[in-house]
Amino acid sequence: MSYQVVEQAPSAEHFIQLRASLGWSNPAINIVKHSLANSLFWVSIYQEQQLAATGRIIGDNSMYFYIQDVIVAPDFQGLGLGTTVMSHIERYLAHHCQAGATVGLLAAHGKEAFYQKYGYGLRDGKSLGMALCKFI
16 A cells, blocks of 8 residues: 655544544534644645544644644554654654653553653653543
8 A cells, every 4th residue: 555644734524534433522623623723743644535644743832742643544553654653743853842842642541552662651640740631
């Protein structure tokens, strides 16, 4: 299979379809469009016209960078597309992060080892406190 890798956001419709393919819920399309437009960096991988994988960075582009929405469609998992997404993300971070910056992410359950390969560690809840999420 041949893939096209582009460093740009997918359409809101493709993004919603990709999230739904994993059973993730989606907010209203206008919220998705606003979110896509306000990201710092995107990488999207297509197989023909189908969005096969994507990932992005959000944050203030100075002190804080958060890796978000690293997603590989079920039909394309296990083919190295997640690694391709992360290589583009890591390259962006290498060029934009200054000393003292924080790069964070929230890994899907069971995907922690994938991110540990890139140097991301689990929080122990002691020295850095507990990681908290609130979903509205």
